[in-house]
Amino acid sequence: xxxxxxxxxxxxxxxxxxxxxxxxxxxxxxxxxxxxxxxxxxxxxxxxxxxxxxxxxxxxxxxxxxxxxxxxxxxxxxxxxxxxxxxxxxxxxxxxxxxxxxxxxxxxxxxxxxxxxxxxxxxxxxxxxxxxxxxxxxxxxxxxxxxxxxxxxxxxxxxxxx
Numbered sequence: 708x709x710x711x712x713x714x715x716x717x718x719x720x721x722x723x724x725x726x727x728x729x730x731x732x733x734x735x736x737x738x739x740x741x742x743x744x745x746x747x748x749x750x751x752x753x754x755x756x757x758x759x760x761x762x763x764x765x766x767x768x769x770x771x772x773x774x775x776x777x778x779x780x781x782x783x784x785x786x787x788x789x790x791x792x793x794x795x796x797x798x799x800x801x802x803x804x805x806x807x808x809x810x811x812x813x814x815x816x817x818x819x820x821x822x823x824x825x826x827x828x829x830x831x832x833x834x835x836x837x838x839x840x841x842x843x844x845x846x847x848x849x850x851x852x853x854x855x856x857x858x859x860x861x862x863x864x865x866x867x868x869x
Contacts, residue, residue, distance in 0.1 A: 746800060746844040748827040753844055757802040760793060764807045764819035764833070764855070772809065772819070772861040774853075790853075790863030797867050799845045805830050806838035823853045823865060832857065 744752045761777045771788030783791075795801055807819045818832040826843040833839060845867045854862035 744800075744842075746842050747829075748846065749844045753800050755800045757800040757842060758795060760801060760803045762791075762803065762805050762821070764805060764809055764821075764861070766809045766817075772817075772855065772858040774805075774821070774855075774861065774863055790861065792863060793853075793865040795845045795865065795867050797845055797848050797869055800842060801845050802840055802842045803828065803830070804838065804840045805833065807833040807835055810835055818857055819855050819861070820857060821853055822856055823851055825849075825851045828853070 744754060746753055762774045763777050763782070764772070765775050766772050767788035769788050773788050774790040776783040776791045776793075803821065805819075805821050807817075809817050809819065818834055820832045821830040821841075822828060823843070825847060826845070828841050828843050830839045830841055848867050848869050850864050850866045852862055853865055
């Protein structure tokens with residue numbers, strides 16, 4: 708009878724550990740999901756699908772820093788040195804994903820960031836191949852600049868339509 712008690716206590720300890728691990732994973736995934744629903748310019752959650760914008764920070768063959776739209780890692784525009792104009796509808800939840808793909812030079816490592824002041828969007832300085840995402844609610848209409856504070860010529864526009 709004593710052996711049966713030990714087996715039961717061992718089994719229940721294993722079950723408790725398993726349930727704890729599963730609960731921890733669920734809480735982690737839930738936290739990440741809720742964070743993506745919490746725009747930087749809004750106090751609360753927005754339960755809506757987000758419009759994803761994938762941008763790369765690159766340098767053109769003419770040595771001009773700019774942003775480049777991508778899909779699946781492939782450029783959607785030529786590397787002419789101009790950043791894209793982005794158009795969204797008011798009320799959209801927008802998630803911008805930025806990756807720095809401008810290779811570092813040993814003597815002059817290049818960092819990039821992205822800012823849209825009107826929507827409180829500020830992506831930190833990213834070194835080569837670092838990335839960051841930010842979510843905001845397009846709650847104003849108009850045309851707004853997005854830019855890199857490190858490279859003043861690296862900018863584009865985002866237009867929010869009614």
